[in-house]
Amino acid sequence: MRRVAVIIGAGPGTGAAIAQRFSATHSILVLSRSLPGSLPKLNLDTPSDRLLAATSDGSNESLKKAFELLSAHWPNSTIDVGVYNTNFSFSPGPFLERTEDQLRTNLESGIVSAFNFSQHIIPHFLANEPNETTRARGTLIFTGATMALRGGAPFSTMAPAMFARRALTQSLAREFGPKGVHVVHAIIDGKIAPPKDSGREMPSEAIDSNDIAQNYLDLVNQRATAWTQELDIRPSDESW
Numbered sequence: 223m224r225r226v227a228v229i230i231g232a233g234p235g236t237g238a239a240i241a242q243r244f245s246a247t248h249s250i251l252v253l254s255r256s257l258p259g260s261l262p263k264l265n266l267d268t269p270s271d272r273l274l275a276a277t278s279d280g281s282n283e284s285l286k287k288a289f290e291l292l293s294a295h296w297p298n299s300t301i302d303v304g305v306y307n308t309n310f311s312f313s314p315g316p317f318l319e320r321t322e323d324q325l326r327t328n329l330e331s332g333i334v335s336a337f338n339f340s341q342h343i344i345p346h347f348l349a350n351e352p353n354e355t356t357r358a359r360g361t362l363i364f365t366g367a368t369m370a371l372r373g374g375a376p377f378s379t380m381a382p383a384m385f386a387r388r389a390l391t392q393s394l395a396r397e398f399g400p401k402g403v404h405v406v407h408a409i410i411d412g413k414i415a416p417p418k419d420s421g422r423e424m425p426s427e428a429i430d431s432n433d434i435a436q437n438y439l440d441l442v443n444q445r446a447t448a449w450t451q452e453l454d455i456r457p458s459d460e461s462w
């Protein structure tokens with residue numbers, strides 16, 4: 223049976239690393255606003271019959287189309303992994319200079335789309351038989367950030383969305399955990415290193431996105447007797 227992982231927010235950094243890591247066990251549907259056109263930027267080394275890219279901005283309409291495409295492309299497959307990984311256009315600054323538009327844009331991508339994605343993927347999980355080893359019907363992982371826990375002064379248009387993303391994962395975990403759906407919130411507590419070919423300098427203390435991806439794979443392989451709902455990830459030399 224073909225297993226499918228759906229990754230929304232599949233950019234060249236963490237999203238691509240997650241797609242690459244899961245491609246050993248899964249066929250991958252990658253989604254973002256600029257895909258499929260931006261697929262070459264992801265630099266994925268994945269057999270073409272195991273990779274599908276489609277456009278989604280996290281709206282219900284775009285997600286409906288994406289899941290219909292998936293069903294038509296890989297009929298009778300088992301969708302058992304979802305990763306919500308969308309980023310923001312990073313716009314820190316003094317509160318009195320922030321705008322309602324910036325807040326609304328970030329709430330849209332930070333939480334409304336996460337809500338929509340969950341509504342589209344969880345019914346697929348619930349239709350699965352429990353995995354023989356883990357007993358999970360599906361795993362849904364949300365990428366978070368330090369600002370999900372702490373609203374730093376310049377982050378007034380971003381932290382509220384990340385707080386809300388975290389809250390959503392708690393509600394989903396409590397409702398769907400007993401039904402076999404593993405919901406996780408991963409707090410990325412540090413800077414993620416930019417992709418190697420981005421030309422941007424890599425700070426020595428940056429988190430390697432491949433290592434985040436390995437953490438996500440480990441989460442999917444956890445057995446249902448000992449699930450993680452939340453984890454934080456930082457490099458050993460981060461001061462925190």
Ligand SMILES: NC(=O)c1ccc[n+]([C@@H]2O[C@H](COP(=O)([O-])OP(=O)(O)OC[C@H]3O[C@@H](n4cnc5c(N)ncnc54)[C@H](OP(=O)(O)O)[C@@H]3O)[C@@H](O)[C@H]2O)c1
Nearest residue numbers: 231233234235236237254255256279308309331367413414
């Ligand atoms: N970079 C860091 O230092 C850092 C630190 C802590 C936490 N994080 C979190 O880690 C995650 C990954 O960050 P990353 O920097 O490595 O990014 P990435 O995985 O390279 O790319 C994320 C992608 O999300 C897509 N996206 C944004 N809004 C979207 C929407 N509404 N619908 C669908 N796709 C959307 C963007 O592609 P399109 O433009 O094509 O839509 C973007 O390329 C994010 O959740 C971020 O908040 C990052």
